[in-house]
Amino acid sequence: MTLAFSDAHLHTNPIMGLGAEVVAKKFRKANGWFMAIVSLPPQHYGIEGLGFESHEKSIEILLREAEKARREGVEVSTLAGFHPSLVDAYFKAGWSPSEIVELAEKIIDYIAKLHDEKAVDGIGEVGRQHYAVNPAWIVTSELILIYAIEVARDNDMLIHLHLEQGGYSTVASIRRIAESAKIQAGSLLLHHVSPSEAHYAESYGYWYTVPAKEKLYRTLLPHKPERLMTESDFIDDPKRPGVSSYPWDIPRELISLVSEGIVSEEYLYRVEVENVSRFYRVKPP
C-alpha cells in the first residue's frame, strides 16, 4: 500500500512566503495528494488598508494560489473567511462592533456568491479568538461565526471554525449554535484542536483537524478516532517560522508511527484519504 497524505487546513502566501506552487510541489514529493487552502487576512499578503476591497483582493490571491497548487497535481479545496484576528484589527483601528459585523457579513455573502460560481468550496476560517482579548471582541467574533454558519447552511458550504481550546465548553457551545441553526454536522470542521476538543468533537460527530505535532499524533491516533483529519495550519510566513508546522511534517510524523507499529496503514488510509474525501467531497487519489 502506498500511503497518500492530506493537509486538511493550511495557508499559503505567495507574497511573503513560499507560495502554493512551491508548497504543493514539496508536498506532492512527500506523497501529498490533497490540500485545503484557507485565506489569510489581507495584511498578511501585504495588502494595505481596511474594508471590503482588501478582502476581495486577498480572496483573489487565494484563488490563484489554489490554481497553482492544482497545476502541481494536488487536489485542492479552497476556503475564504473572516479570521477572528481581523475582528481585533478592526477594533484597534477604531471600527464599531456594528461596522465590523456588517463588513464581515458582506464578505461572507461575497464568499457564498463565489461558492455559487464554484470558485470556492467553503467558509474558513471564522470563529473565536484562542487568546485573551477584550470579551466584547469575542462576542463580536461569535456573531460573525453564527452568521457564517447560517450562510454555510443555506448554501451547502463547508465551514472551518477557529476556536479557543476550551474542551467541553468549546465543542458544546458550537453544538448549541449548530443545532439551533440546523446546519448538517458533516459540513462543520473544528480546526487546530487539542485532545480535549477532539474527544468531544468525536462524541458529537463533528469533523476536526489536528496539527502535525508528534505528541498529539502519538496521543490521539492509537485510539483510532473516526472524525480526525490532519493539518499543518502552515502560515507560510518566514518571519514566524515556529508558529505552525509544515505540510510535509504530516507524512514524516505519520510514517514514523507506522514504522514503529503504533498505527496501521489501513487506519491511516481512513484518516488521510477516506475522511478527506468524505468531508471535502473530492475523489480519492
Ligand SMILES: [Zn+2]
Ligand atoms: Zn485557525
Ligand SMILES: [Zn+2]
Ligand atoms: Zn489557519
